[in-house]
Amino acid sequence: MSSSTEIESLATGEYKYGFITDIESDSAPPGLNEDIIRFISAKKSEPTWLLEWRLKAYRRWCTMVEPNWAHVKYPAIDYQAIVYYSAPKSTANGPKSLDEVDPELLATYEKLGIPLHERARLAGVAVDAVFDSVSVATTFKSKLAEAGVIFCSFSEAVREHPDLVRKYLGSVVPYADNYFAALNSAVFTDGSFCYIPKGVRCPMELSTYFRINAANTGQFERTLIVCEDNAHVSYLEGCTAPQRDENQLHAAVVELVALENAEIKYSTVQNWYPGDKEGKGGIYNFVTKRGACRGKKSKISWTQVETGSAITWKYPSVILQGDDSVGEFYSVAVTNNRQQADTGTKMIHLGKNTKSTVIAKGIAAGRSNSSYRGLIKMKRGAVGARNYTQCDSLLIGSRCGAHTFPYIEVEGNAGQVEHEASTSKVSDEQLFYCRQRGLDPEQAVSLIVGGFCREVFRKLPMEFAVEAQKLLSVSLEGSIG
Amino acid sequence: MLNIVDLHAEVGGKPILKGLSLSVGAGEVHAIMGPNGSGKSTLANVLSGREGYEVTGGSIQFLGVDMLTLKPEERAALGLFLAFQYPVEIPGVNNTYFLKAALNAVRKHRGEEEIDAVDFLALMKAKLAALSMNELLINRGVNEGFSGGEKKRNEILQMTILEPKLCILDEIDSGLDIDALRYVADGVNMQRDGKRSMIMVTHYQRLLDYIVPDYVHVLTDGKIVHSGGPQLAKDLESQGYGWLKAEEE
Numbered sequence: 001m002s003s004s005t006e007i008e009s010l011a012t013g014e015y016k017y018g019f020i021t022d023i024e025s026d027s028a029p030p031g032l033n034e035d036i037i038r039f040i041s042a043k044k045s046e047p048t049w050l051l052e053w054r055l056k057a058y059r060r061w062c063t064m065v066e067p068n069w070a071h072v073k074y075p076a077i078d079y080q081a082i083v084y085y086s087a088p089k090s091t092a093n094g095p096k097s098l099d100e101v102d103p104e105l106l107a108t109y110e111k112l113g114i115p116l117h118e119r120a121r122l123a124g125v126a127v128d129a130v131f132d133s134v135s136v137a138t139t140f141k142s143k144l145a146e147a148g149v150i151f152c153s154f155s156e157a158v159r160e161h162p163d164l165v166r167k168y169l170g171s172v173v174p175y176a177d178n179y180f181a182a183l184n185s186a187v188f189t190d191g192s193f194c195y196i197p198k199g200v201r202c203p204m205e206l207s208t209y210f211r212i213n214a215a216n217t218g219q220f221e222r223t224l225i226v227c228e229d230n231a232h233v234s235y236l237e238g239c240t241a242p243q244r245d246e247n248q249l250h251a252a253v254v255e256l257v258a259l260e261n262a263e264i265k266y267s268t269v270q271n272w273y274p275g276d277k278e279g280k281g282g283i284y285n286f287v288t289k290r291g292a293c294r295g296k297k298s299k300i301s302w303t304q305v306e307t308g309s310a311i312t313w314k315y316p317s318v319i320l321q322g323d324d325s326v327g328e329f330y331s332v333a334v335t336n337n338r339q340q341a342d343t344g345t346k347m348i349h350l351g352k353n354t355k356s357t358v359i360a361k362g363i364a365a366g367r368s369n370s371s372y373r374g375l376i377k378m379k380r381g382a383v384g385a386r387n388y389t390q391c392d393s394l395l396i397g398s399r400c401g402a403h404t405f406p407y408i409e410v411e412g413n414a415g416q417v418e419h420e421a422s423t424s425k426v427s428d429e430q431l432f433y434c435r436q437r438g439l440d441p442e443q444a445v446s447l448i449v450g451g452f453c454r455e456v457f458r459k460l461p462m463e464f465a466v467e468a469q470k471l472l473s474v475s476l477e478g479s480i481g
Numbered sequence: 482m483l484n485i486v487d488l489h490a491e492v493g494g495k496p497i498l499k500g501l502s503l504s505v506g507a508g509e510v511h512a513i514m515g516p517n518g519s520g521k522s523t524l525a526n527v528l529s530g531r532e533g534y535e536v537t538g539g540s541i542q543f544l545g546v547d548m549l550t551l552k553p554e555e556r557a558a559l560g561l562f563l564a565f566q567y568p569v570e571i572p573g574v575n576n577t578y579f580l581k582a583a584l585n586a587v588r589k590h591r592g593e594e595e596i597d598a599v600d601f602l603a604l605m606k607a608k609l610a611a612l613s614m615n616e617l618l619i620n621r622g623v624n625e626g627f628s629g630g631e632k633k634r635n636e637i638l639q640m641t642i643l644e645p646k647l648c649i650l651d652e653i654d655s656g657l658d659i660d661a662l663r664y665v666a667d668g669v670n671m672q673r674d675g676k677r678s679m680i681m682v683t684h685y686q687r688l689l690d691y692i693v694p695d696y697v698h699v700l701t702d703g704k705i706v707h708s709g710g711p712q713l714a715k716d717l718e719s720q721g722y723g724w725l726k727a728e729e730e
Contacts, residue, residue, distance in 0.1 A: 432532070432553065433568070435554045437579075437586070438554050447571070448571055450573070451575075454573035
């Protein structure tokens with residue numbers, strides 16, 4: 001019937017944020033060897049211990065092989081063709097205020113609908129913006145400093161707070177953890193650092209916007225967030241990248257540490273260039289995100305809305321070490337056209353009475369593939385541990401795929417694991433119902449998908465939830481009629 | 482208001498409507514009755530522009546516009562409302578949010594300004610009170626987990642808020658007990674203001690005790706074979722459809 005062909009004529013939504021900002025780069029030559037790592041480290045005037053750590057990671061990486069177990073396909077990456085360092089020149093001396101920021105950079109944010117200063121002022125959000133590989137603007141720093149919160153670029157943290165960085169860097173994701181984490185450890189250029197001291201509730205939501213800009217520049221961000229006893233922070237991360245032809249590799253590492261009774265809420269809205277309708281030119285996103293609930297009653301919560309990238313390989317995880325600690329993972333992953341997403345989580349229960357909740361929503365349209373891959377592991381000591389997992393997939397059209405790969409490992413009779421999964425389709429009946437009420441097909445799909453994702457969107461901070469809903473509509477544009 | 486002339490339509494290559502003609506004036510209520518498979522629901526679907534129902538001949542004029550060239554959402558914007566026989570569930574989409582989106586879509590088509598959240602809530606509250614409907618219903622997902630009666634009430638609420646010019650009620654009485662039927666009928670009767678027209682598609686005469694039509698038509702094998710006043714429905718109830726066929730022959 002014509003109605004199903006209507007649903008199938010998917011996928012013409014063009015990426016709205018396709019543009020390239022012209023800023024002279026101060027770049028390293030393409031390729032990777034120990035000299036490049038020394039160049040990066042020298043550029044950033046790093047202490048010897050950090051250079052040594054990078055070199056150890058690099059040597060280890062040289063012995064590792066790229067993982068191939070994920071349900072994704074892509075041409076081999078030529079790591080020697082990538083530029084590992086590039087900094088916008090205008091920031092070489094570091095801007096002291098927004099006035100000193102290159103107007104072109106600010107214009108880029110404007111185009112993305114994120115007027116930095118306005119947004120920061122209106123929303124009371126401190127923004128640590130990463131453009132290419134160097135932070136260009138940090139706001140609200142003094143207000144945070146009053147509360148004792150440290151929130152700065154990673155480079156600055158290395159300079160100003162070397163002891164804290166040295167203590168926690170690699171303590172959750174060791175440099176040898178996996179292929180992409182090792183690569184990141186060797187060549188990371190910048191990122192964010194956040195430290196909330198004992199008993200402090202961070203007075204505002206913290207936010208970082210990552211962008212990818214200079215041609216052929218891999219992005220290797222490093223984020224480290226530490227919450228001491230009884231501290232609390234909510235961190236937002238979002239990104240969208242200019243359109244381009246070459247595939248761009250992104251391999252970030254995020255480490256979270258929550259001590260006793262501390263809570264970290266980490267929210268992501270990811271909208272990198274997914275490639276054209278044939279999947280050409282999109283971002284490869286290989287990210288390692290992990291949190292450690294070290295202290296008793298600590299809590300780490302990941303919320304992610306993934307709409308971009310040609311390939312997503314990402315498993316934000318929680319190690320539940322402290323007794324009574326809590327891990328949460330709320331995820332919406334949208335794929336359209338030729339996008340491929342293999343994403344999920346790992347919940348490692350070590351402590352007594354640890355609890356984890358996993359709500360994963362996958363939406364596939366066009367010829368895309370969306371996979372959930374999750375591991376629930378309960379070690380022998382995790383007496384009274386509990387997990388609840390719910391994986392729902394929504395298909396739009398009949399040429400896409402949704403897959404679920406749950407792994408459950410329970411030692412002894414430590415805990416209780418529940419897993420629920422469902423797969424549904426946006427039905428012709430639902431579409432017609434909405435259209436009969438006056439909504440056009442795109443509004444209808446956006447509404448239906450929004451409803452499907454509601455449980456996850458509710459977990460996002462307010463302004464992010466609105467942005468996420470908007471992104472969803474943009475991502476699924478052209479998926480109907 | 483609505484003028485259907487010699488309408489032919491098929492579903493999956495099978496002819497269902499075979500030369501149906503019907504004229505509905507402003508403020509009139511027409512009941513369409515007929516045995517199973519006579520084409521009653523097909524008529525409702527064709528009027529609202531559902532995919533899969535192919536019009537092979539004839540014309541439909543609505544407010545002077547050729548309906549057959551319009552998409553379903555354009556017909557809705559023009560003032561056509563279909564109360565579904567089986568309202569569909571849209572999980573997770575808040576009922577209020579859905580209705581506001583629908584109302585604003587319709588207003589936008591008409592070149593009117595969108596209604597803001599505060600005004601909409603006030604409107605919603607007023608309509609709920611008029612229908613003596615439970616406020617809890619509007620904060621749930623669209624028809625999500627609703628009983629049969631609640632779903633039909635929700636259709637009436639939507640109709641009340643969207644204020645269409647022509648309502649098509651597709652077996653609005655199906656699956657309702659007598660109390661729910663009375664309640665739904667009251668809601669429909671409130672919408673009769675002398676300007677709004679209605680087409681009621683039903684199997685049973687009992688609905689017409691509650692919503693008294695101006696005209697009753699009998700649809701058999703894709704055509705209207707007999708038309709009359711409310712009395713016709715009562716005759717059908719007592720004598721069935723057989724005598725009409727006999728008369729026709």
